[in-house]
Structures are given as structure tokens and as C-alpha cells.
Amino acid sequence: ARQPLHQVILEVWSTGIENPEVRQILLQLIAVGRYKRCADLAVSVAGNKAGVDRERFEALEALVELDDYRIDALIEAVASSQPGWGHRIGRWVALHFYPKNVTDDQLVRLLTAIPRASRRDDFFPSGMAAMLERVSVSRERLESLLPGVLALTRSSVVVDKDEGSLNDRKGRLQASYILRGLSVRLLQDGSRAPDLIDAAVLG
Numbered sequence: 001a002r003q004p005l006h007q008v009i010l011e012v013w014s015t016g017i018e019n020p021e022v023r024q025i026l027l028q029l030i031a032v033g034r035y036k037r038c039a040d041l042a043v044s045v046a047g048n049k050a051g052v053d054r055e056r057f058e059a060l061e062a063l064v065e066l067d068d069y070r071i072d073a074l075i076e077a078v079a080s081s082q083p084g085w086g087h088r089i090g091r092w093v094a095l096h097f098y099p100k101n102v103t104d105d106q107l108v109r110l111l112t113a114i115p116r117a118s119r120r121d122d123f124f125p126s127g128m129a130a131m132l133e134r135v136s137v138s139r140e141r142l143e144s145l146l147p148g149v150l151a152l153t154r155s156s157v158v159v160d161k162d163e164g165s166l167n168d169r170k171g172r173l174q175a176s177y178i179l180r181g182l183s184v185r186l187l188q189d190g191s192r193a194p195d196l197i198d199a200a201v202l203g
């Protein structure tokens with residue numbers, strides 16, 4: 001008789017398999033199949049500070065799909081910038097787990113902690129903006145985000161006196177992109193939040 005797939009996953013993992021692609025596939029199978037008996041494995045992988053960022057995030061995604069109660073503490077650890085949680089994982093958590101598994105306060109903390117990537121093709125700010133414009137979430141939750149994102153943007157820009165314009169501080173996240181997306185969404189939703197006009201102008 002064939003073994004249940006969750007048992008196969010656990011046995012293959014226990015052999016100490018090192019191929020990163022195979023390990024990633026196994027974690028994805030846990031998520032797709034929602035194999036709750038593999039939850040302890042996913043928690044172990046996610047919490048492994050010496051692990052690969054992509055693999056740890058795949059484990060977090062599996063726990064989200066399993067609706068495992070331990071995902072809340074793990075996401076809070078990421079949002080709190082606890083040791084062992086890198087900014088890459090923070091970016092992915094912010095982009096993929098809001099609003100279902102990331103609170104408004106956690107999202108603001110994640111954005112505040114994330115630095116600007118060294119690469120020129122850093123698509124995270126524009127990706128966050130696009131997500132906020134289309135995500136299924138209440139206007140009230142988006143309005144609760146506004147003060148924090150506005151404050152972050154104000155702290156992240158400087159005035160270019162020669163050009164008469166605002167520029168992002170070197171090394172800081174381009175929060176103005178995110179503020180713009182949030183402002184557009186709130187305007188479309190008919191919000192009358194007190195800071196919305198200031199946010200729209202700054203963004």
C-alpha cells in the first residue's frame with residue numbers, strides 16, 4: 001500500500017536531503033496539501049536562524065495555509081526585527097501576508113525596519129503600492145495604516161533645494177511609493193481621513 005504523502009514528505013526530509021530545490025518543493029507540497037501532520041516540520045524550518053531565507057519563507061507560507069496557531073508568534077518575531085530574521089523575509093511577509101496574517105501595526109513596523117535595497121531594480125516599494133491599491137481589505141484598516149506610513153515617508157525624504165523637490169534619503173526605503181498607492185486607494189474608496197490630503201500631496 002502507498003504511504004500517505006505527508007508521511008513521505010516527513011521521511012524524505014528526515015534523510016537530511018540537501019538539494020534546495022527539492023526541499024522547497026517539499027515545503028510547497030505541505031502548503032498545497034495542507035498536511036497538518038507536517039506543521040512541526042514547517043515550524044522547525046521557519047525558526048531555523050541558520051536556514052536559507054527563501055526556505056524559511058516557504059515554511060511560513062505552509063503554516064499560513066495550515067492555519068497553524070504558531071504563525072502569529074513567528075510573524076510577530078519578524079515584525080519586531082528579532083535576531084535571526086532578515087529584511088528579505090520581512091519584505092516577503094509584508095507583501096504576501098497582509099492583511100490576513102499581518103496586522104496594520106505589524107505592517108508599519110515591517111516597513112519602518114526595511115532598508116532600501118542596494119539594487120537599482122528594487123521593486124518592493126512599487127509592489128507594496130500595487131498591493132495596497134488592489135487588496136481586499138476594509139477602508140477602516142487602510143485608514144489605520146495611513147498615519148504610520150505618512151510618518152515613515154516624512155522621515156524618509158529630504159528637500160532638494162536646488163530642484164525644489166522631495167527626494168528619498170540615501171539608504172532609506174522609498175516609502176513615498178507606498179504612501180502614494182495607499183492614498184490612491186483611500187481616495188478611490190471615498191475616505192475622509194484627516195491626513196489623506198497631506199498624504200496625497202507628499203506621495
